[in-house]
Amino acid sequence: MSLGKRRKTVGYSQEKLAAELGVDRTTVGRWERGETEPQPEQRPKLAELLLVDLATLDALIKGSTAPLKVSAGSPSYDDHCxxxxxxxxxxxxxxxxxxxxxxxxxxxxxxxxxxxxxxxxxxxxxxxxxxxxxxxxxxxxxxxxxxxxxxxxxxxxxxxxxxxxxxxxxxxxxxxxxxxxxxxxxxxxxxxxxxxxxxxxxxxxxxxAFDLWACALVRHAYVEVASGQYPEAVGLLSVAERVAKRGDSALSTRQWVAAVQAEAHAGLGHLTECERALDAAEEVLHLGDQAHNGGWLRFDGSRLAEERGARYVQLGALDKAEDALNTALKQAPLARGQSFRRRGVVLADLAAIGAKRRDPEQVVAYGTEALRLARQSSSGYVARRLKGLQAEIGALADSRVAALGAEIAALSTT
Structure with missing residues (x-):
């Protein structure tokens, strides 16, 4: 790996790295092209910023002494298979x-x-x-x-x-x-x-690491949920629940397990078990600010309204679903940081409610916006929700709904 590639790997631009080191951007460029090398007094800080030791930094510098030749066939992020x-x-x-x-x-x-x-x-x-x-x-x-x-x-x-x-x-x-x-x-x-x-x-x-372990099991269970394998998901989540109980009660791991359990129970049509799990998930609101780490554990309760709404859509409780999903949109509008992916899923669920009510106006209004966000974000998650919507709107005799269905059909889920 070259010095420049390592810089990109840790997420620094040349300008940002230069600013951290107190040098000019062109200096970083010359290092990466092998025209000059960092001075000895600069190397400890550079190694710290690149998250490597000094020996590795030396190897990166020596590996970049030849001018870089970038060809049209150089690998990009999308070349990964x-x-x-x-x-x-x-x-x-x-x-x-x-x-x-x-x-x-x-x-x-x-x-x-x-x-x-x-x-x-x-x-x-x-x-x-x-x-x-x-x-x-x-x-x-x-x-x-x-x-x-x-x-x-x-x-x-x-x-x-x-x-x-x-x-x-x-x-x-x-x-x-x-x-x-x-x-x-x-x-x-x-x-x-x-x-x-x-x-x-x-x-x-x-x-x-019990909490980390439980979160891995929750994510694995969600693959089963997404494939409609709800009994298998319930089994995995039962194990995750037991593992989480051995972890840190100040973290939101147990509440996240409950939130995904609610989705699995909704898939099985179990209203009582689903609502019980949703209530358990809401206990996250009583935890402190350090209940999640923003990385492998991100459950903080900010999505409870949309989670509840989505579960009610699954169960056919449409009025409850619509109230919860509209609350979700008001609580976290896109301008305040709600992700394209999250907002797209909420809109797709609202469109699904319209389909179940045979209301083409609601389907088109929410479905069109969800489709736009799916395209902007390239999210396979939103695309899969829209594919599910496509199956529900086929019976509606409306030209606008038919056009929306055709656009969803052309949407890639990858």
Whole structure:
């Protein structure tokens, strides 16, 4: 990897990196082209910003001494393919097996030294993971984050293979594989998503991180929910509930488990169980500001109205659904930060209510706006909701609804 590629991987522009270092942007450009090198006194700060040690920084600098040649065939974020995910997962399983064997063979003193080194490595990976979750949440097109997450997973695999202890690095892996799964799920690659979540659960269990482990199980269960496999989802969520009870009660893990349980029960047509789970999820409102971390645990109660509305749509309780979804739109309008993806799903649900009521005006008004947001965000999640709407509006004899259905049919879910 070159110095410039590492800069992009951690999310810095040349201008921002230069500002952090107190140098001119052109200086960073000359470093990356191999025309000059950072001065010794600049290197510790540069290594800290790039989340590498000094030896790795030196290798990056020496790797960039030749002028960069960018051809038309250079890989982009969209060149990533599902086969890359499979290779990364295999590498992780191999690395964790090697690390486990080394841990069993190492003596106490060597293990203590290795554990200190691993904690230092893990701290750097966790900082980078936090950054990547923020990039993921802000990205309008989630696909744009795929390549950098794959790079980080590759680096984590390499580091794990060289360490004879498992705990802290497995914590970082359990975190990062959940983000990789989110990217796969949003791209409608359910098999890749499930595999990533399974590895996240394995890594989290190795780390003894109960909340992280429970969140991996919740995400895995959601793949089953999205595929309509509600009994399987209920089974997974029951395990997640038990794991979460061994975690930190000050975190919102248990409430997130309940929120997804509500969706699984709604899919099975169980109104009483669904409402009980929704009420349990609302307990998040009594937790403090530190109940979520904005990364692998993001459940903060801000989506309770839209969650309740979506569940009532599933159950056919249309008046309750409409009240909850309209509340969701008022509570978090797009101008105040509601994501394109979230707003698109709420609008698709409101259009679905119109379809169930055989109201073409409501279908067209909300469905058209949801379609626009699906196109702007390239979200497979919103596209899948619209595909579900398409099946419901087929019986409405209205030319505008027919045109909307045709546009949804042409919408890619990937």
């Amino acid at each position: 599902p086969g890359d995910d499979d290779m990364i997962r295999r590498e992780f399983l191999r690395a964790i097996a090697v690390a486990g064997a080394l841990a069993a063979l190492s003596d106490e003193e060597a293990e203590a030294i290795a554990a200190d080194a691993e904690r230092e490595d893990a701290a750097g990976f966790l900082r980078m993971n936090d950054h990547l979750w923020q990039v993921y949440q802000l990205a309008r097109s989630k696909r744009s984050v795929q390549a950098v997450v794959s790079d980080q997973l590759g680096a984590l695999n390499n580091t794990l293979a060289a360490r004879p202890t498992l705990g802290p690095l497995c914590m970082a892996a359990g975190d990062l594989f959940q983000l990789a799964g989110e990217l796969a799920f949003d791209g409608n690659r359910h098999t890749d998503a499930a595999a990533s979540y399974a590895l996240a659960a394995t890594a989290s269990k190795e780390a003894g």
